[in-house]
Amino acid sequence: MNGNHSVLADAIAISDFLQAESESEVIDAIFRGLSAAPKYISSRFFYDAKGSNLFEEITNLPEYYPTRTEKSILQRVSHEIITHNKYSDIVELGSGDCSKICILLEACGENEIENIRYFPVDVSEDAVLKSAEELVNKYPGLKVHGILADFMKHLQMLPGEGNRLICFFGSTLGNLENDQVLAFIRQIKKLMKKGDTLLLGLDMVKDIRVLEKAYNDQQGITAKFNKNILQVVNQLAGTNFDSLNFQHLAFFNPEKSRIEMHLKALKQQVISSPHFPETLGIKKGETIHTENSRKFSHDDILELANAADLSIQGIYNDQKDYFSLLQLICTG
Numbered sequence: 001m002n003g004n005h006s007v008l009a010d011a012i013a014i015s016d017f018l019q020a021e022s023e024s025e026v027i028d029a030i031f032r033g034l035s036a037a038p039k040y041i042s043s044r045f046f047y048d049a050k051g052s053n054l055f056e057e058i059t060n061l062p063e064y065y066p067t068r069t070e071k072s073i074l075q076r077v078s079h080e081i082i083t084h085n086k087y088s089d090i091v092e093l094g095s096g097d098c099s100k101i102c103i104l105l106e107a108c109g110e111n112e113i114e115n116i117r118y119f120p121v122d123v124s125e126d127a128v129l130k131s132a133e134e135l136v137n138k139y140p141g142l143k144v145h146g147i148l149a150d151f152m153k154h155l156q157m158l159p160g161e162g163n164r165l166i167c168f169f170g171s172t173l174g175n176l177e178n179d180q181v182l183a184f185i186r187q188i189k190k191l192m193k194k195g196d197t198l199l200l201g202l203d204m205v206k207d208i209r210v211l212e213k214a215y216n217d218q219q220g221i222t223a224k225f226n227k228n229i230l231q232v233v234n235q236l237a238g239t240n241f242d243s244l245n246f247q248h249l250a251f252f253n254p255e256k257s258r259i260e261m262h263l264k265a266l267k268q269q270v271i272s273s274p275h276f277p278e279t280l281g282i283k284k285g286e287t288i289h290t291e292n293s294r295k296f297s298h299d300d301i302l303e304l305a306n307a308a309d310l311s312i313q314g315i316y317n318d319q320k321d322y323f324s325l326l327q328l329i330c331t332g
């Protein structure tokens with residue numbers, strides 16, 4: 001691993017791959033997205049400290065079924081999953097508040113926890129530091145090695161030397177562009193060793209009303225989460241966005257089988273930054289695409305496992321078939 005490395009406490013180490021990203025790289029990426037037609041901002045930029053907290057609020061909303069559904073599946077099958085192999089390293093991509101890993105760790109005996117290293121991988125420094133501290137206090141003996149990294153750019157750093165359980169929960173895979181999904185899973189497979197397991201949480205296609213409600217909650221938390229991306233961009237790129245000038249939009253796109261989130265301009269605006277080569281105009285009614293959230297079918301799941309050449313050990317669904325947890329094994 002090449003990231004900037006530091007040891008925070010006996011049981012916590014941190015490697016930072018984001019420090020090496022220059023400010024101009026980030027600003028260029030933002031400028032490119034805002035100059036494109038249609039405009040877009042990468043969903044990676046949702047997760048500053050405020051965005052991570054808003055996402056945690058979303059996970060507790062009555063309309064947002066994915067988190068509680070995936071947790072209930074995990075509760076049911078965690079023992080089976082954790083005892084499938086003797087894992088020494090658990091890696092979690094896009095770990096967030098780490099509340100899902102706790103369900104797996106609860107299924108380990110106290111003696112086993114002492115032999116496990118947990119690697120939360122996330123772009124949100126706040127989320128990684130907070131959860132590392134919480135976890136070592138909650139599970140004495142557990143070693144936590146936080147990785148600050150962008151899994152789209154730094155996947156080669158995939159840590160762990162022993163038998164690995166690699167978790168990618170929350171259907172965060174679905175936030176990738178449709179054509180990136182298979183390539184990403186294939187890339188993970190290339191980095192896996194025989195006996196490693198990939199545990200993948202995927203949100204399933206369902207009644208459009210249920211889907212659209214989950215992204216248009218009554219309290220407006222998802223709208224705040226969506227608009228917060230403009231504050232993050234202001235911070236990172238010195239732009240002059242005023243989120244009051246935008247409206248939250250979230251709808252199901254049946255052709256692409258995904259919820260799309262956008263920000264719609266309520267009036268004509270000029271977007272400027274001292275770091276941009278030119279100012280950008282945005283017309284009234286024009287949208288900025290901020291997120292895709294793919295909803296998978298059973299066929300998609302089989303295609304995914306096949307394309308990655310991973311063998312399916314288990315597909316665990318909830319009763320309503322809202323969410324699916326896949327246990328995929330690398331057999332060579």
Ligand code: SAH
Pocket residue numbers: 043044047052055059067093094095096097098100121122123124127149150151152169170171172
């Ligand atoms: N796994 C948790 C959190 C999901 S929210 C759950 O299931 O509830 C998505 C998480 O992925 C956030 O914590 C966000 O910071 C992180 N994330 C988003 N894009 C990322 C990227 N490109 N690289 C690394 N982490 C990313």
Ligand code: AVI
Pocket residue numbers: 058066170171172173174175215222225291292293
């Ligand atoms: C993290 N990701 C899988 C969430 C999702 O459902 O796509 C992010 C989110 N966006 C709006 N609400 C939740």
